Amino acid sequence: MAGAVESELVSEDTSETEAVAAAAVGVAAILFALSLAALFELVTITDTLAGVPMVALLGALLLLLGLGVVGFGVGSRLGYVATNPRPSAGLVAAVAFSGIWFVVGGLVASQTFGLGTIGWGGVAFVTGGLAFAVTALPREDIGSTLPAGLLAVFAGAVFVTGLIGPGWVWDLGWEQSASFNAEFTIPVITAFCSLLVAWGAAKSYGGFGARGRHVGAYLLVYLNALSIIAVLFLLVAFTVFKGLPGLFNGLSFGLGTGPETTLFGFTFAWPLSWPFVMNGVALLNDVNGVLPAIAGTIWLVIGAVLFAVPLGVGAAVFITEYAEHGRFTQVVEIATNGLWSTPSIVFGLFGLAFLVPRLGNGKSLLAGMLTLGFMLLPLVVITSREAMLAVPDEYRDASAALGVTKWQTIRSIVLPAALPGIVTGIILGVGRIAGETAPILLTMSGSVAPPGSQTVDVIGGFQFISSPPFVENPELLQATSALPYQLYSLITAGVGQSSNIANIEQFRWATALILLVVVLGFYAVGIATRYYFRRKLQHE
Amino acid sequence: MTETTQSTDTEQAAESAQTSDIEMQRSGQPLEVTAGETREKTRDEWTDYEFEGDAKFAVEDLDVYYGDDHALKGVSMDIPENSVTALIGPSGCGKSTFLRCLNRMNDRIKAASVDGTVELDGQGIYQDGINLVELRKRVGMVFQSPNPFPKSIRDNISYGPRKHGDLETGFLANLLGRSDDEEVEELVEQSLTQAALWDEVKDRLDDNALGLSGGQQQRLCIARALATEPDVLLMDEPASALDPIATSKIEDLVHDLSEQYTVVIVTHNMQQAARISDQTAVFLTGGELVEYGDTEQVFEDPQSQRVEDYISGKFG
Numbered sequence: 001m002a003g004a005v006e007s008e009l010v011s012e013d014t015s016e017t018e019a020v021a022a023a024a025v026g027v028a029a030i031l032f033a034l035s036l037a038a039l040f041e042l043v044t045i046t047d048t049l050a051g052v053p054m055v056a057l058l059g060a061l062l063l064l065l066g067l068g069v070v071g072f073g074v075g076s077r078l079g080y081v082a083t084n085p086r087p088s089a090g091l092v093a094a095v096a097f098s099g100i101w102f103v104v105g106g107l108v109a110s111q112t113f114g115l116g117t118i119g120w121g122g123v124a125f126v127t128g129g130l131a132f133a134v135t136a137l138p139r140e141d142i143g144s145t146l147p148a149g150l151l152a153v154f155a156g157a158v159f160v161t162g163l164i165g166p167g168w169v170w171d172l173g174w175e176q177s178a179s180f181n182a183e184f185t186i187p188v189i190t191a192f193c194s195l196l197v198a199w200g201a202a203k204s205y206g207g208f209g210a211r212g213r214h215v216g217a218y219l220l221v222y223l224n225a226l227s228i229i230a231v232l233f234l235l236v237a238f239t240v241f242k243g244l245p246g247l248f249n250g251l252s253f254g255l256g257t258g259p260e261t262t263l264f265g266f267t268f269a270w271p272l273s274w275p276f277v278m279n280g281v282a283l284l285n286d287v288n289g290v291l292p293a294i295a296g297t298i299w300l301v302i303g304a305v306l307f308a309v310p311l312g313v314g315a316a317v318f319i320t321e322y323a324e325h326g327r328f329t330q331v332v333e334i335a336t337n338g339l340w341s342t343p344s345i346v347f348g349l350f351g352l353a354f355l356v357p358r359l360g361n362g363k364s365l366l367a368g369m370l371t372l373g374f375m376l377l378p379l380v381v382i383t384s385r386e387a388m389l390a391v392p393d394e395y396r397d398a399s400a401a402l403g404v405t406k407w408q409t410i411r412s413i414v415l416p417a418a419l420p421g422i423v424t425g426i427i428l429g430v431g432r433i434a435g436e437t438a439p440i441l442l443t444m445s446g447s448v449a450p451p452g453s454q455t456v457d458v459i460g461g462f463q464f465i466s467s468p469p470f471v472e473n474p475e476l477l478q479a480t481s482a483l484p485y486q487l488y489s490l491i492t493a494g495v496g497q498s499s500n501i502a503n504i505e506q507f508r509w510a511t512a513l514i515l516l517v518v519v520l521g522f523y524a525v526g527i528a529t530r531y532y533f534r535r536k537l538q539h540e
Numbered sequence: 541m542t543e544t545t546q547s548t549d550t551e552q553a554a555e556s557a558q559t560s561d562i563e564m565q566r567s568g569q570p571l572e573v574t575a576g577e578t579r580e581k582t583r584d585e586w587t588d589y590e591f592e593g594d595a596k597f598a599v600e601d602l603d604v605y606y607g608d609d610h611a612l613k614g615v616s617m618d619i620p621e622n623s624v625t626a627l628i629g630p631s632g633c634g635k636s637t638f639l640r641c642l643n644r645m646n647d648r649i650k651a652a653s654v655d656g657t658v659e660l661d662g663q664g665i666y667q668d669g670i671n672l673v674e675l676r677k678r679v680g681m682v683f684q685s686p687n688p689f690p691k692s693i694r695d696n697i698s699y700g701p702r703k704h705g706d707l708e709t710g711f712l713a714n715l716l717g718r719s720d721d722e723e724v725e726e727l728v729e730q731s732l733t734q735a736a737l738w739d740e741v742k743d744r745l746d747d748n749a750l751g752l753s754g755g756q757q758q759r760l761c762i763a764r765a766l767a768t769e770p771d772v773l774l775m776d777e778p779a780s781a782l783d784p785i786a787t788s789k790i791e792d793l794v795h796d797l798s799e800q801y802t803v804v805i806v807t808h809n810m811q812q813a814a815r816i817s818d819q820t821a822v823f824l825t826g827g828e829l830v831e832y833g834d835t836e837q838v839f840e841d842p843q844s845q846r847v848e849d850y851i852s853g854k855f856g
Contacts, residue, residue, distance in 0.1 A: 394687035398761070400648060401683075402700040402768055403676030412703065413689055537690040538748060 017072070017081045021205035024068045025219065028198030031061050035190035036227060038183075040234055045186050046166045055166060055182075058190050059159025065197045066152030072204045073145025077138070085208035089143030094136035097147040100196075102128030104151065111170065140208045144216075148200040152193045159186065195223065236516070243513025246506030250275040250287035276510055280452030290511055292450040296365065296482040297518055299458050300444070301434050303369030304376050309426060311373075312380025313415075319381075320388040321410055333385075339378035347375045348439035356443060363479040365456055368444030372436065376429040383425025387418035419533040427526035434519045437484040446479030448489040456480045483515040586843045587617060587832040589819060596621045596772060596802040597642060602656035604637050604646065604827075611637050612827040614656075624794060624803045626817035626835065628810055630850065634827035635806045639774050642804065643679040644672060660772075677704065679772040680765030685781050686757035688749035688764070693741055696749045696760060697728045700768040727767055735763035736793050755786025762793065773797060775805040779812065791816050810851060814839050822847045 035058070037043045045054045052060075076083045088094075105127025110120035135143045158164050170180040199216045206215035253272045270278070279289030319329050351371030359367050391414050399409040446454070461475030490508050595618040604612035612634040619625050627635040637646065644665060646652040658665050665675055677700070688696050701707045707727070713719040728745060732738040737759040741752070749760055758778055765773060775794070779787040794816050797803055807813050813820055814835060821832040824846055831838055831847045842848045849855060 392687070394683065394685065395689060397645070397648065397683065398687045398689070398764075399699075401643065401645060401676055401681035402703070402764070403673040404700065404703040405673060408703045412699070417690055538750065 015082075017075070018205060018207075020068065021072055021201050024065055024072070024201035025198055025205060027061065028065055028194045028201055029223065031058070031065070031194040032191055032198065032223060032227075034058070035187040035194065036230065038187035039191070041183070045183060053166075055159050055162075055164070055186060058186065059156045059161075061156070062152045062190065062193055062197075063156030063160060065194070065201070066149040066154075066156060068149075069145045069197050069200045069204065070149035070153070072201070073141045073149065076141035076145075076204070076208070083141055083204070083207040083209070084211070085140035087139060088137070089135050089140045091136065093144055094132050097135045098128040098132035100151065101131035101147065104154070140212075141204075144203050144208070144212075145200045148196040152197045155189050155193045159190075164189075195220070198223070239509070239513050239516055242509035243516075244510075246503065246508075246510030247276050247513055248274075249506070249510075277514065278452075280454060281449035282451040285452075288449070288507065289452070290483065290486060290514060291452050292455045293481040293483045293486040293511070294514060294518065295455045295457075296444075296480040297434060297484075297515070299365060299456055300368050300372060300440070300482055301430055301522060303365070304372035304433055305426065305430065307370060307373030308376035308380050308429070312377050313384050313422060315381050316384035316388060317410060317415075320385050321406070321414065333382075336378040336381045340382060344375060344436050345438040345442075347371055348442035350374070351439055351443035360477045362477070363442075363444050363446065364477045365444055365458075365480050366476040368440055368482070369476075371439045371443045372433040375436070375439065376426075376433050379429040379432075380422070380425055383428070384418065384422045387421025387425070388414055390421065391417045416533070417537060420530045420537070423526055423530040423533065427523060427530070430522045430526065431519060434522055435484050435515065437488045440482050440485045441488070444479055444482070445485050445489075446481055448481070448486060450481050454480065483511060483518060487511045487515060580845050582828055582830050582844070586847075587821075587829050589618065589833045591618075591620045591819070594621050595619060596661065597804075598657075598659040598662075599638075599641075600657045600659075602638070602641060602654070602658060604634070604641060604655075605653045606649070607651045610827060612641075615827075615829045617821060617829060617832050619802065619804060620819070621802050622798060622800065623818040624798045624805060624816055626813035626820045627804065627806045627823060628808070628813050628820060629823035630825060630855070631808075633823040633825055635821075635823045636776055637827070638823070638829075639776055639804060639806050642772070642774055643676050643681055644670075645681065647672075673704070677768050678770050679774060680768060680770035681774045682758070682761050682765055682776065682778045684777045686754055686761055688752070688757050688760050690748060690750055692746045693732075693749050693752075693760065694724070694728050694745040696764050697731050697767050698724045699764065701727065704768070731763040731767040732760075734766050734797070735759045736789060736796075737763055753786075755782050755789060758782060758786070758790060759793065762790075766797075770801065772802045772804065775803065777806050777808060780808060787812075810839075822850065824850060 034043065038045055038054075043054070045058075047054050049057055072081065075081045076085065102124045106120050106124030109115045109123035113119075115123065131147050135147050137143070138146075164182065164186065166182050166186075168182045168185070170185065172179055198219055202219040203212040203216040206212035251272070251274050259270060259273070259278055275285070275287035276289040277294060278291055279285050279287065280292050281288040315332075319332055323329050323332075348371060351367055351374075355367040355370055356363060359370075395413050395417065396409055399413050400406075404412075456475050456478065458473065458475050461473040462471060463473070464470060465472050487508065490504070490511065597617075597619040599615060599617050599619075602612055602615040603610070615634075615638060627638060629635050640646045641654060641658060642660075642665075646654055654666060656666075660675070660679065664670075689699065691699070698707060698709070702709060702724075707720045707724055708718050709720060709724060729738060729742075732741065737756060740756060741747075741760075749757065752760060758781075762773075762778070778794075779790045782790065791812060794803055794805060798818070805813075805817065817835045819833060820835045820838040822830050822838060822842075822844075824830045831842055831844050833843075838847065839851060842851060
């Protein structure tokens with residue numbers, strides 16, 4: 001083969017140059033983490049670290065990294081470092097770098113030097129074209145280090161010289177006076193440049209070529225996954241930190257301290273008093289709570305699941321097992337997919353216009369349950385259908401060959417095998433409806449900050465009456481509150497200020513935290529159920 | 541003696557090849573043959589098979605169509621009781637289709653339509669008013685790839701009888717004192733012993749059947765089919781996915797089962813057919829039953845040249 005490269009089968013011990021490249025990757029990763037922390041205000045860029053201003057420190061690190069990577073690439077080209085580069089860094093890298101340098105050149109020309117459209121356009125095209133040429137034309141070791149390293153050097157120089165300092169603002173001059181300030185710009189630029197340099201350094205560490213590309217891609221994928229997890233973790237942690245103080249206000253333990261509960265005629269007092277989840281909002285409360293909203297949310301989800309799951313699974317059984325595959329099943333499939341993407345406010349309006357007038361002509365818990373049940377229905381149908389289609393036909397054949405009827409096969413073979421998939425669908429659906437605000441607002445919301453006495457008691461609400469249908473439950477037909485709705489009104493609409501809520505800010509965050517806990521609790525129940533059924537199906 | 545017969549056979553074959561060529565020109569319909577196959581006309585007497593005792597299945601002029609595809613052409617054969625009948629032939633020759641006609645599993649394929657009569661113990665199974673549940677209870681089936689349910693070994697075995705209402709288990713049955721737990725245990729042991737699996741699994745009847753090896757799974761499927769106490773066992777290449785040791789276990793099992801059951805087995809493996817079967821039916825390309833007779837006769841002295849070519853490995 002012409003041009004085939006013979007590389008060592010066994011590479012020697014880690015050389016010093018490899019160690020330098022690895023160190024560069026490490027520093028770049030630290031810098032990336034630091035910039036993310038700065039972006040989420042865990043580190044403030046106006047601070048100083050060991051007497052050095054934060055911005056200068058970031059800049060110096062970038063400068064150092066950029067020079068290191070460029071040095072590595074040039075060293076490799078001149079033969080000081082043993083690597084295994086390809087003839088070119090490739091078209092994808094070239095297009096990406098020319099795009100980046102096009103933007104950088106254009107921004108510098110237009111914003112810093114104030115050139116007009118023709119001026120900045122020219123500069124941008126020149127820098128972009130140069131970056132393309134530098135990436136694509138020379139050997140891979142130059143092409144993948146020089147554009148990345150130079151960008152880091154440039155950004156570092158800007159930070160170190162203070163051209164962009166903590167007080168820097170880029171006023172976009174739009175009507176709402178939108179602007180990019182330093183708190184946002186500096187971390188983003190640092191994170192971006194450190195990613196690029198880390199990629200270049202990782203490629204150098206792998207000695208370019210196929211192995212270098214592998215290491216570079218590996219690093220990008222890992223950093224990406226880690227930063228997503230970090231963002232998720234940060235979101236939850238943020239809510240927890242903000243919510244905890246309000247959540248545990250007035251918490252006390254001890255026999256008989258808690259409120260009394262009557263369950264099946266047996267009355268007992270809770271051994272702890274947790275006002276935030278055991279109280280409503282009332283004038284005489286020491287600490288106000290959200291008990292009515294918690295109860296409302298839980299009953300809402302239970303009601304919606306009880307309504308939607310049997311209907312949805314039944315519909316899925318019909319379309320997968322009984323109906324002829326053809327136009328009809330296609331239409332049902334399109335319709336369910338469409339329903340699932342329908343905005344929740346539309347469901348809310350339907351509930352308000354159709355259900356509310358028919359259910360006692362007032363907003364009620366039942367109307368909310370049904371509306372959310374309608375929202376849940378399409379997802380249950382879609383996922384149950386997928387799960388049933390995934391059950392191998394061999395099971396059905398084997399069952400039929402034993403002389404077992406179709407319905408019994410569905411009940412004892414198909415449904416058990418499909419259960420984990422069905423439960424997954426329900427988990428996803430519950431996650432959506434438990435946090436839904438708009439339909440609740442329209443169909444079941446009562447007072448924003450209801451007192452504890454208005455906590456909905458569905459089980460205790462059933463009572464016998466003398467006329468058909470002989471059982472009624474006024475609790476189901478009363479308006480009540482739910483956590484997302486309460487949170488929405490407390491924050492956006494600003495209600496609740498006048499109520500006897502001592503620290504409204506704490507109260508809001510604690511409500512958000514409780515909502516998060518309730519939704520995650522439903523998740524946990526669902527995942528445990530799925531795990532149980534999956535265990536039953538698999539050989540363990 | 542043998543040589544003479546063979547030479548006559550060859551002559552006959554050459555003759556019939558000519559006839560079929562002429563026929564082909566006349567009707568414009570090419571005879572369906574694959575590369576390397578001799579042209580000859582199938583004769584009715586090749587498929588006549590005289591045996592003592594009763595016929596379990598009597599098949600008359602069976603035609604099967606998958607849409608426009610004529611998969612099985614006018615097959616007539618009688619299958620004797622308590623014996624092993626092997627169906628052999630190249631891929632796509634209709635032997636599995638024929639097998640699936642015997643317990644009406646072809647009903648489950650929407651495009652399939654069946655024409656002709658199949659009688660089980662003298663009763664037509666394609667007539668109106670047939671009870672499919674009862675038919676499939678009497679005619680059990682084992683599939684090519686092992687397909688145990690994702691349930692425990694015990695539940696797999698007792699599945700058929702429980703669903704037929706022959707055995708009652710579960711919470712309510714326990715509560716009412718009607719539970720047949722002992723019968724279930726008996727049935728499980730009996731079926732697994734018959735399928736030569738009892739000793740291997742008796743200590744883990746509650747384990748999931750999917751944890752068994754391929755050969756064990758296939759024997760479990762046989763035990764599951766036996767649990768409904770069928771008269772006939774249909775096997776669709778039951779050993780094709782198994783290793784030699786598991787295969788020989790299945791073969792021994794088939795041999796033992798033929799004392800009590802009528803076994804019809806489809807196989808690709810001609811040595812296997814020669815080893816285990818009492819009579820053999822050869823299906824060749826185009827869905828025709830070409831020859832049917834005593835296994836020894838079919839393998840050592842086939843009447844049809846095409847069958848001889850197929851058995852000696854010239855095509856297929």
